[in-house]
Amino acid sequence: MIKVEGLTKVYGPITAIKGIDLDVEEGEFFGFLGPNGAGKTTTINILCTLLKPTSGRAMVNGFDCYTQPHRVRSSIGLVFQEYTLDNDLTAYENLIFHCYLYNMSRRDAERRIGEILEVVDLWDRRDSLVKHFSGGMKRRLEIARGLLHRPKVLFLDEPTLGLDPQTRLNIWDFIERLRRMEGITIFLTTHYLDEAEGCDRVAIIDRGEIIALGSPEDLKKGLEGDTVYLRTSNDREAKRIIEERFGIEVGTIDGGLVFQVRGGERFVPKLFNGFPIEIVSVNIKRPSLNDVFISLTGREIRES
Amino acid sequence: MINLKAIYVIVLREFKRFFRQRGRLMGTIARPLLWLLIIGSGLSNLVGEEGGLSYRQFMIPGIIGMTILFSSVFSTISVVWDREFGFLREMLVAPISRLTIVLGKLISGTLLSAFQGFILFLLVPLFGFSLDPVEVIQMVLLLILVSLSITSLGLLIASFLNSLEGFNVIMNFMVLPMFFLSGALYPVKALPLFFQYITWINPLSYGVDSFKHVMIGSSGDFGPDFPLAVDLLFLVVFSAVMVLSTSLSFERRQ
Structure with missing residues (x-):
């Protein structure tokens, strides 16, 4: 058409x-x-x-x-x-x-x-x-x-x-x-x-x-499961630790961290266990088209 | 190429808008009456009669010309208005030619101006003119021709402009000089030669002059400045050139 x-x-x-x-x-x-x-x-x-x-x-x-x-x-x-x-x-x-x-x-x-x-x-x-x-x-x-x-x-x-x-x-x-x-x-x-x-x-x-x-x-299938948004008291250090401990690539996005992981709700307790940096907030999201956009461009669609 | 149904509905829309915006009809009648009653009375006492005509009577063809000038210009604003408020896109994506849109705007602008000029013309008995049927018919035809020439000029200008602001600026620099240099307020031959040259390329001069042929007729100081045939020829050729340029401009720009 x-x-x-x-x-x-x-x-x-x-x-x-x-x-x-x-x-x-x-x-x-x-x-x-x-x-x-x-x-x-x-x-x-x-x-x-x-x-x-x-x-x-x-x-x-x-x-x-x-x-x-x-x-x-x-x-x-x-x-x-x-x-x-x-x-x-x-x-x-x-x-x-x-x-x-x-x-x-x-x-x-x-x-x-x-x-x-x-x-x-x-x-x-x-x-x-x-x-x-x-x-x-x-x-x-x-x-x-x-x-x-x-x-x-x-x-x-x-x-x-x-x-x-x-x-x-x-x-x-x-x-x-x-x-x-x-x-x-x-x-x-x-x-x-x-x-x-x-x-x-x-x-x-x-x-x-x-x-x-x-x-x-x-x-959305192309994405690695759920998206986790994390705010901590020291993002730079937290990023290094997560990447080291779990071998996941962590991105930064307007004052927080973001990464993709399978089975987000089971992953978060594992992450919190003995984490040396204070975690301010955490948010798990099922993949959306916005995440597709972020994973492709590294930006949010609304702010770019 | 030309879609008559589309032209009809474009014209119908402009008429509906005109009658819904009450102020426009009021302005049509009030502005010229102010000129005639106030400025006309004051100057009549200074200038004195000429060949049996008072200055105020001399002004009437010019004031009818002014009415057409203002209303034609106002009608063509609708093109810029439509562009600014997005309505033009509704017409541009319809399966009709640009020429159809131009003709719709041209016919509606012309008829609306001629109509407003005609309303004013019907009031001239108040100022000591008599109306006979032949004159009325002659005037109607002239009103349409003069409205056509001014509307087509306005459309050409509007086709180049994107904003109402730009349109206002251009119109202020054009409308008043066109009025002052048209023989509406004083005979063209009373002007210095340089200004006379400008009146020769001003369509309103020929329009006002043609009205003088019908309403005043005599050849005194208050009479027409050009032969009627010259008036008609200029107005017809001028309108044709304007309509053609406007269509081309629309075709190229959009």
Whole structure:
């Protein structure tokens, strides 16, 4: 459904993406992860025909993003990071505007709007001005709008950015519901890694390159069991002792130590037994996509 | 290449926004009336009549031109506004050509300005002009042509700008000089030669002049400065060049 080959984008002295390859299957829920500035938005902008690649090729639904932009645009729906609704129009007017831009007939548009507004729970608010909507309602409306013209692929660019956790969950409910209803391919970019856990496959991009690709389970399998975060009164000494005694590689991360070990909860008592340095806190985590990112880059995704 | 349904809905959106933002219609009527009632009264006493016309009556074609100038510029801000608030992306990723977007903005801006100019024109009997049906029809056509020329110029400028700030700066440096150097407040021939040269490249000069042909007609000091044919020719050619450049600029930039 999406095919990217050797895609490169250069802005003056900066190479935003360096020859990436991707292949997204029809119906797949694909996550595109990476820290801010890693090249996620550049890639999306090329895929949705807003940006010309420096070299390489991007295809969506069998059409070339650069030479057949209209075909590609008809095949995709987009939800951008920033809100792109007209606040001076009502919810319904925003949607009908969209339908006409995509050349839908009036009757088809009205039926489709009714159907989708029901799913995102905004039918009762269809005649309210969008400026009176909360952030979560606007997002729901935008997701609904992105699906109106029955696209093959829905691009969600950081769809829950800036929303509170409750609203984020709620948005994901709607996305899940719409996905089941429409059977659509979804291309998600996010740096909330918990949101990507539900993807069929994820690609992790860092500094313009794809550094990992696979299902969340596969990526986590590559890790050595659980991650242990440790704070001590003397990190440097503690690092040396652990490495010596257990033969594990220990990393440092914002004022603490971190290492991977199998069976973390059985390991910690062994570690504490006769440990010469005061331990301030310990935290064991099952592997997450964040750990995948850390083990690949040595940084946390959120702070880099 | 051109999608009529998309143009229709872009125009419809601008009209809805216009009527929802109450202040805009008020401003359309209030600003020119202030000019006519206050500045017009004061200067009428100083300048005196000329060929049976008071200075205030002389100002009316110019003030209608001013209304079109301001409202056309305000309409084209919507392009910059849409860019700044992200709505432009909704249009840019739709399967429509850039030309369709430009035409939508051009038609909506032109019709809205012409409409505002027309409302003002309907008030001219208050200032001692009579309206006959032929004049009304002539004026409607001219209002549309003049609005088209100014809106297309504004769109060309807007197509280069990313922020409302930049737009405000440029417009302040353009709008007032365009108004002052248009023959709206004094006949072009009363200006020093250097300034007259500028009026010759100012579309508003020809617009105001064409209004004078319809409303004043006579050839006295308060009458038109150019032949009507020259006014029309300039406005048509100018608009065509602007529309073409704007489409190219949009195509290239986005």
